[in-house]
Amino acid sequence: MTPTIRPLEEADFEQWLPLWQGYLTFYEAEVTDNVTRETWRRLISSDEQPHGFCAVDPKGKLMGIVHYLFHPVTWSISDRCYLEDLFVDPNVRGGGVGKHLIEAVYAAADKHGADQTYWLTQDHNTRARRLYDHVATLTPFVKYKR
Numbered sequence: 001m002t003p004t005i006r007p008l009e010e011a012d013f014e015q016w017l018p019l020w021q022g023y024l025t026f027y028e029a030e031v032t033d034n035v036t037r038e039t040w041r042r043l044i045s046s047d048e049q050p051h052g053f054c055a056v057d058p059k060g061k062l063m064g065i066v067h068y069l070f071h072p073v074t075w076s077i078s079d080r081c082y083l084e085d086l087f088v089d090p091n092v093r094g095g096g097v098g099k100h101l102i103e104a105v106y107a108a109a110d111k112h113g114a115d116q117t118y119w120l121t122q123d124h125n126t127r128a129r130r131l132y133d134h135v136a137t138l139t140p141f142v143k144y145k146r
């Protein structure tokens with residue numbers, strides 16, 4: 001089944017929320033309600049980032065979400081696209097929803113003129129990496145933070 005992929009809309013909030021919470025739980029992370037509200041406000045604002053897509057089944061049920069943003073870089077005149085969050089309802093995993101969500105970000109990045117789309121993942125996230133190995137190229141970079 002090919003899911004419908006479309007931008008998140010205001011009316012999606014009730015369905016987006018459990019997917020967002022599922023994503024946070026997957027990462028054993030918590031954010032305050034204030035952060036969730038502000039993230040949602042930005043996602044559906046036409047002139048702010050990040051942007052978001054959802055995958056929808058024929059009955060209008062949200063099956064997955066992806067959030068992404070563009071930023072300038074010093075190595076190109078073009079912006080770069082950072083894919084920040086990707087989550088698919090556990091009940092429909094393995095059916096191509098994640099792949100279609102990534103491809104929607106690729107299409108948005110092409111439309112924007114981005115020179116690259118990239119993301120981070122945990123090295124032990126084997127399920128996600130099986131998908132990523134099909135749609136992207138593994139780089140040797142590692143993440144540092146303070």
Ligand SMILES: CC(C)(COP(=O)(O)OP(=O)(O)OC[C@H]1O[C@@H](n2cnc3c(N)ncnc32)[C@H](O)[C@@H]1OP(=O)(O)O)[C@@H](O)C(=O)NCCC(=O)NCCS
Nearest residue numbers: 086087088093094095096097098099121127128130131134
């Ligand atoms: C990672 C995640 C988004 C993948 O979503 P999904 O809808 O299951 O992804 P897809 O169905 O498009 O692809 C995954 C499967 O298809 C396979 N696949 C994808 N493209 C393929 C191709 N061209 N040929 C063969 N197999 C392919 C993958 O190997 C993978 O196989 P699996 O069922 O054994 O795991 C989902 O598992 C998830 O939400 N996980 C929890 C949160 C998470 O890890 N998010 C990403 C953090 S970086």
